[in-house]
Amino acid sequence: MELGWLLWGTAVLLLLHVLMELSPAVNFVLRIGFYYLLCIVVSALTVPVCLLVNGGRTVKNMRIIRTVVRTFKYFFGLRFEVEGLEHFKVEGPAIIVSNHQSTLDMMGLMEVLPDDCVQVGKKELMYAGTVGLVIYLGGVIFINRKSTTSAKMVMAEVAKTMATDNVKVWVYPEGTRNCTGDLLPFKKGAFHLAVQAQVPVIPVVYSSFTTFYNPKTNLFTSGKIKVKVLPPIDTKGLTSDDVSDLTERCFRTMRETLFMLSGNPSKAKDSS
Template identity: 35%
Template sequence: MLSLLPILFALLMRKRGGFYYRSLVSTTCMGAMTVYGMVASLTLPLIGKAGLVNWSVARLYYHLCGFLLAITTTIEGKEHLDRTKGPAVYVCNHQSSMDILLMASVFPKSTSVVAKKQIKYYPFLGWYMTLSNAIFLDRKNRDSAIKEARQAAEDIHRKKTSVWLFPEGTRGRPLDIDMLPFKKGAFYMAVQAKVPIIPIVISNYQNIYNSKTKRFGHGNVKIKVLPPVSTEHVQEDSAAIDQLANKVRNQMLEVLRDISPRLH
């Protein structure tokens, strides 16, 4: 009976608890999924299911943590994921650490993530990401980042895997319904691989989570998947890449402002 008390307490606190309690729940769930991810990365490829490693980690994290925190998502445009044949580059806006939970609800199969190089050296998380073939970019070194993006473009076809990244490079402007300028790595990668870019927009969720004001509530967050953007005829020169990045950013920003609740 005593062993059931933590479970009953967690169920009771789904829509209660303060910032630190709910942050602890999120961190605990992420830790558990990191351990599962390392095991999955070592075992699923042995049975020909390598494409399910990150997808299964994401889904488990979303359903477990989302349930315990009473946070859900409503996804619009999911058909653009279902209809996409072959690899793609997924780009998503970035607001806070809460994005990991929200993106998990829509994360596709056979997809790797792109992260800053420093994460590679984090205990457990870095180990899992390394085992799951994450792509680490040195964003402080432009030449290195372009070189790594080119290698990633080759891997997209060789491993038949898609890539997910946050083109803002860092957390954006959570107090504004806005996005930072996009870094170009994702777009070089997509153009070199000649695969479509699929923009994914997470609405502003300051009404639910804000680390600066220590707000951590519950509720539903809208996510919209935009139609694929072809890179088939885009040149690899800097001007063409800039134009592509700005086009995608403008589309995403328009959607972000449309689906986000008004800030007060």
């Protein structure tokens, strides 16, 4: 009986392997399905660890979550090449902004996430089962993107949290996922927050995923992701009148870096 189950299991695995090789659609569905399953199972196992170690919701839990998620890359054949981590070593709070490409960004985030850093995420994530629970315990600040009033109130609370808890805040200024190999126009909330709190903005750029991940074409293979942490942009002395210029400056710098990291130097030159 045990031998029979073993043979059946082997046959199923071989069949799935053949289908993944022959069909990009099957390969994509199975890989992304495994990714979601991994997130659910691992978060369920991590929740009690966070509660036992730190007792509840605190940014300190991100150290545990970061350690666990950093193992995900080995399941999917992803390699990270990181440059500029020293730029995170600024005294006091800061706003960290990065490009936002796909659901896989969580792996990239945890690869470089500094200590004492909270993320701003969409409110819908709160209801994502065990995943929502574990990131809640990690101190993620949830924002209702559909309500401008609510978003402003949350940002005001974030400013207060930065000052009282001395933490950095990670924001995706594009506001939504964008896997096109370019950047969407930046929303100004993060930059208003930086100017209001008079804290530096630290840009982080991930190379384009399009060479190994593209849901539109059912592409999901192994690949290398280049990450560059750029020098902090000082906001001391800036006012609300300077927010537009600050936003545009950050956008241009990050876009040029994105093209360079992704192997498109001609586009980088055009964007500067």
